Amino acid sequence: MAPVEQLSEQQAAVKPVLLDEPPIDREIDVERSSREPLWWVLALLAAAAVARLTMQWNVALPACNFRRLTSLPCPLCGGTRAMRSLADLELGTAVQFNPLVVIAAFLIVGWFALWTVDHFVERPILPRLKTRLPRWPIWWIVGGLVLVNWFYLIRELR
Numbered sequence: 001m002a003p004v005e006q007l008s009e010q011q012a013a014v015k016p017v018l019l020d021e022p023p024i025d026r027e028i029d030v031e032r033s034s035r036e037p038l039w040w041v042l043a044l045l046a047a048a049a050v051a052r053l054t055m056q057w058n059v060a061l062p063a064c065n066f067r068r069l070t071s072l073p074c075p076l077c078g079g080t081r082a083m084r085s086l087a088d089l090e091l092g093t094a095v096q097f098n099p100l101v102v103i104a105a106f107l108i109v110g111w112f113a114l115w116t117v118d119h120f121v122e123r124p125i126l127p128r129l130k131t132r133l134p135r136w137p138i139w140w141i142v143g144g145l146v147l148v149n150w151f152y153l154i155r156e157l158r
Helices: 026-056 065-070 077-088 091-097 099-118 127-130 136-158
Strands: none
Touching: 026 077, 026 099, 077 099, 077 127, 091 099, 091 127, 099 136
């Protein structure tokens, strides 16, 4: 083997490969992310079913701990009642209880619809949509929507 001084700059810049590192299995991540809309819509349907059953069986729901401690509603207060109203297809009542839950439900259904369409078309829509939407403004928009929803709930539920 050649001494270190005789190695070229290109050879010296080569990063050694560690054999201990596990290989990255990209197929698992692709498979999980490709079914993510399905899991979200199933969770949404389960939440609507639970909300509907609690209403039908007159099950008392636990009180919001945040509201009990601060006397202010949390950003999700009214979410169960909104899901109950959505399960009964009463959109106006659902929006009155918690607009953010209704918006989230419609976004999940829309995401699921796009995901379903992507399985039947040659040029999928979701990958193109993901490349066009930058990530950081989405989190600012979501945070702003949560704050606006919270102010609405404080004004309405006080």
